[in-house]
Amino acid sequence: MKLHEQTVLVTGASRGVGEELVKAFVKEGANVVLNYYKSKEKAQRLAQSLGSQVIALQADIRNQEEVQQMVEKAKQYFHTPITTIVNNALIDFEFNPLTQKNVFELQWTDYNKQFEGTINGALNSIQACIQDMKELEFGRIINIGTNLFQHPVVA
DSSP, X not given: OXXXXXXXXXXXXXXXXXXXXXXXXXXXXXXXXXEESSOHHHHHHHHHHXXXXXXXXEOOTTOHHHHHHHHHHHHHHHTSOXXXXXXXXXXXXXXXXXXXXXXXXXXXXXXXXXXXXXXXHHHHHHHHHHHHHHHHTOXXXXXXXXXXXXXXXXX
């Protein structure tokens, strides 16, 4: 399936890499679901700037029900299922090296929050879309990681 025939879900898409991915997919002609958690104004501004090929939808990717509702709204809007998922979200991660905890301040709960967002979030998005992908006999799942935890260079 060519990219311009696809609907792509990008989680954590209102800033950074996610924002650039949304722009790139739109440039290639894909429909894009711009998922955000807290950045409503930024997400809506980005979606409006890119036109009707993009819909900004809020969902906490750690919440299976919210993810399922987001996927259903996207299917209604585009009249087509999601064919590509880009799991990109980092829950409550701030790209500011001055506010990052050092190794002596980190707690297991800090790591667990990121695991919940990246691993459970990816599972939830995949489970919400996989049946449609199976029926289409086509689908792409892209999981993105980052070294910004070790080297937070983005301001």
